[in-house]
Amino acid sequence: MSGELRVAVTGHRDLTPATAELVGSAIREALAPHAPAIVGVSCLASGADQIFADTVLDLGGELEAIVPARHYRPALPAGDRIAFDRLLLRARLVRRLPYDAPTPATYKAANDTLLDDVDVLFAVWDGQPARGQGGTAEVVGDARRRSIEVRVLWPSGAARSGDP
Template sequence: MTTIAVTGHIRIPEEDRAWIRARLDRLLGDHPAADLTGVSCLAAGADTLFADAVLAAGGRLVAVVPSADYRERMVAPEGRPDFDRLLAAASETKVMPFRQASAAAYAAANRVLLGRADRLVAVWNGRPGRTGGTAHTVAAARAAYLPVTVVWPPGAGAVPGASAP
């Protein structure tokens, strides 16, 4: 059994989505469907692209929801159909014990992701960011000697709203 977790940017430029999805499909396609589990918080962007790729590969999806109010508070109305669809498709759902979405809830969800994973896929431009964000999760994975695969299109532009170096 191979368990792969995801972290990554929420806002991914539209022109980069197809490249990222194709790369995720190739990465996940290297694993037999019966042995593949993907772990995701189902956020827009990287998490959703990854979750869809796991399901397309025939793998098992585990959803880690950071807080009880995550959908209402943090998922944009236009992203709720994808969130709901993926949550319904998940073989397992873990809702973290936080009533409200917060940095602590995200950090706890990321610890669960890393604790369950054999590998982390980071859909990430390599730049530093906020505490509990993608860069922080990648650093924690590397500190725990968890293999990390970074997926980002060569020469791709900056992510809107991401921190600059």
């Protein structure tokens, strides 16, 4: 499809239910003007990644998935594996990285792949430093170093589970 907008996503996994709704609305609002000529690129992790992927598909866009490791699915919370499976089946392209288990280095490699050939990165990010290698803040920094446009989506009232 000519004229596609290629959008990658990074974001927190531990969104509160109310934040998940706010984030879903923010993603929809940002993508709707480009629909259906959207290709969403995601690792389909819990939280922001799955919300983004569902929204891309709901708007008639196409999904590309990056699977960081062969044993990535079991590392996801049990409640998010069904959504992962459903989204993976709907992806037009699945890139499986050659690692056995998910590790911080594996996530870093997946994020590097995520940023290849995209126009913009949506970052569902509270602005805080990364909690480890491959975290949201690190992906944002890598995108900026590559001169990829970064659009931070952290709606007013958003919170992570466990935030004070």
